[in-house]
Amino acid sequence: MDFELRRASEKLEREQRERKEKARLKQERERKSRQEAARQREAIEAAQRSRRIYAAEAQFKADQEMEENLLVGRGIMFCHVLEAVTYQGNGDKIKLPPSCFTELSEQGAFDKGPLHFRLSDINQEAVSGVKDDQKQGATHAGVLEFTAEEGSVGLPPHVWSNLFRSGAPDTSLIEVRYVWLPKGTxxxxxxxxxxxxxxxxxxxxxxxxxxxxxxxxxxxxxxxxxxxxxxxxxxxxxxxxxxxxxxxxxxxxxxxxxxxxxERTNQHVLKPLILGISESGIVEEGNYRYYKFLIEEETWVRISSEDANIEIKVESDTQDGDTDLYVSRHPLLFPTRHQHGWSSHDVGSKALILSSKDQSLGSGTYSIGIYGFKGTTKYRLVVTIQDNHDHKVGQKAASSSSPMEMDTVECRNCKHYIPSRTIALHEAYCSRHNVICQHAFCGVVLRTGEVKNHIHCDKCGQAFQQGEIEKHMKVFHEPLHCPCGVVLEKELMVQHQTSNCPLRLITCRFCGDMVQAGTSAADVRDRLRGLSEHESVCGSRTTTCDSCGRSVMLKEMDIHQIAVHQKN
Incomplete structure (x- = not known):
């Protein structure tokens, strides 16, 4: 009996302990559940707070950006991200899609004056996190036309190079924003x-x-x-x-x-010369070295009165090398084999004399080109003013003495006039030692030892030393190819590229720029005026007459001044 009571009592205690343990575990689970629910509520509330803060910041940023856009655009809100593509053009005017025209027109942008846009590389802006033009790829541009494909913008080379200064990006997305710009002063x-x-x-x-x-x-x-x-x-x-x-x-x-x-060294530079002071240099075969000198007005007065000449002398210090000398008057800055005013192709040292007899000579700036004809040549270049006073005195003395020698006889060999008292001695010596060149229009008197070295060009008949004929044939008679397709020898090529070639460079009388002349002007009146194709188009721009304020085409301004204002 006691045993059964004891077992029942133990069973009851065990069941009570189990119920207490289950109750404790249940309370623990409920507590953990309440804590987890509280954490979830806090996380949701924190996320909601973050979303509200982010939305508020985004709204503030959008409002601020809109205010900035309206401010810089003077009431015009236009900002798009477009894919940049290049097109061949000049200047800074871009091509936009037709939809941009509609959007700008609806906001009245065309009524506010010329359209200007700020272009920025959004990839670089995202990396830098700034909008300062000086700290990221950004520039400004006008608009040429609205013919680009939707979603793209056409950029000329000038805009592309200034926008992507570190090279073309992998994705060329740019932000195009309308802005108002002040007029530059x-x-x-x-x-x-x-x-x-x-x-x-x-x-x-x-x-x-x-x-x-x-x-x-x-x-x-x-x-x-x-x-x-x-x-x-x-x-x-x-x-x-x-x-x-x-x-x-x-x-x-x-x-x-x-x-x-x-300094960039990818093109030629004019080195200034001082008259009377030599300049040394080295030129390699096929290359040019350029210099410039100035004929001042005072010097030109002496030259024009035949009291002085300009001498340009090149002395070569290399036996195996040779140079050519080319001279031009500005605006031709860099004389070449095809384009120049004066040239010398003598073998070795050479000199050019510029005198008042040259119609193209005058006061101003001149360029000298030293061309490496063969090998690498060391040279010395000097430009001097030669005084003609001593030369004139010598001529005057010679002319004054000539009347004293009236009793002269023509030598039958050299055809020179010799005093009659010495003619017999002269002819005996001349017939043994001198030979007359029988080439047409030559007649030069040569020493017997010089006959073999005296030669004439088969094409032009000019006389040369034996060692000079090879260079003469290569310089003057080797066919030259003009970029316009014409093939001519040197002299004709210089004339062609000076007056006839449509690709020749001229200084436009209206814009002052050096441009290709082009073909003949389309307008008959412009051809009669002597205008080139470029000048015919460039002269069609209008300008305001200083006398009456009317808009007149540049090429008609001289006629307008004479016909309307009686100005000569």
Whole structure:
């Protein structure tokens, strides 16, 4: 009996313990559940708070950006991310899709004046996290037309190179934003190359290049082409803003010299010469070395009165090498084998005499080109002013003495007039030692030992030494190919590229730039005026007459002044 009671009591205690343990475990699970639920509620509330804060910040940023866009756009809100593609063109005017025209038109952007846009590389902006134009790829541009494909924007080379300065990106997505720009009043530019200031009327050339631009941005690089030459000018400073409009405004331009550390050596440079001081140099075969010198007005007065000449002398210090000498008057900056005003092709040392008899000579700046004809040549170049006073005195003395020798007889061998008292002795000596060249129009008197070395060109008949004929044939009679397709010898090629070649470079009388002449003008009246194809088009631009204020075409301005204002 006691045993059964004890077992029942143990069973009851065990069951009570189990119920207590289950109750404890249940309470523990409920507590953990309540804690987990509280943590989840806190996490949800924190996430909701973060979303609300993020939304508020995004809304604030969007409102701020809209205010900025409206401010810079003067009430026009236009901002798109487009894929950049290149097209061949000049200046800074981009091509936008037709949908952009509709959007801008609906906001009245065309009523607010010229359209300007800020272009920025969104990839670089995302990396840098700034919107400063000086710290990321950004520039400004105008618009050329609305013909680009939807989702893309066409960029000319100038805009592309200034936008992607570190090279083409993998994905060329850019942000195009409408902005209002003030009209520029001042610009400071610095060429990367030497020689830009050597261009005649270089500011007029720069003005012609800027006609193809709508904007300028600080730190951009402006490309200026002058004939076959290319110059890069960096924008150092602009006023009144770091980005300005250049449309319908007068800008004061300062051009500073390039830094020696940043000089580019991919094109020729004119080295200045001082009259009377020699300059030494080395030129390799097929290359040019260029110099420049100035004939001042005072010097030209002496030359024009035949009191002085200009002598250009090149002395070669190398036996195996040889050079050619080419000279031109500006605006032709770099004379070549095909384009020059004067030339000398003598073997070894050579000299050119420029006198008042040359119709193309005058006061101004001249260029000298030393061309390496063969091998590597060391040379010395000097330009001097020769005084003709002593030469004239010698001529006068010779002429005054000639009447005293009236009793003369013509030598039957050399055809020179010799005093009759010595003619017999002269003819005996002359017939033994001298030979007359029998070539037509030559008749030069030669020593018997010089006959074998005296030779005439089979094509032009000029007389040369035996060692000079090879160079003469190569320089003057070897066919030359003009880029326009014409094949001519040297003399005809120089004349062709000076007056007839459609690819020849001329200085436009209206814009001052050096451009290709092109074919004949399409307008008969322009052909009668002697205008080239470029000048016919360039002269069709209008300008305001200073006398009456009317808009007149540039090529008609002289007729307008005579017919309307009776000005000669």
């Amino acid at each position: 001042y610009a400071k530019l610095k060429p990367d190359e030497l020689g830009f200031s050597d261009i005649p009327n270089h500011k007029a050339v720069l003005e012609t290049s800027l006609r193809q631009h709508a904007t300028l941005s600080q730190d951009d690089v402006l490309t200026v082409n002058h004939g076959a030459l290319t110059y890069h000018l960096r924008v150092l400073e602009l006023k009144p803003s770091s980005s300005v409009s250049v449309l319908e405004t007068d800008i004061e331009v300062d051009i500073v010299g390039p830094d020696s550390a940043s």
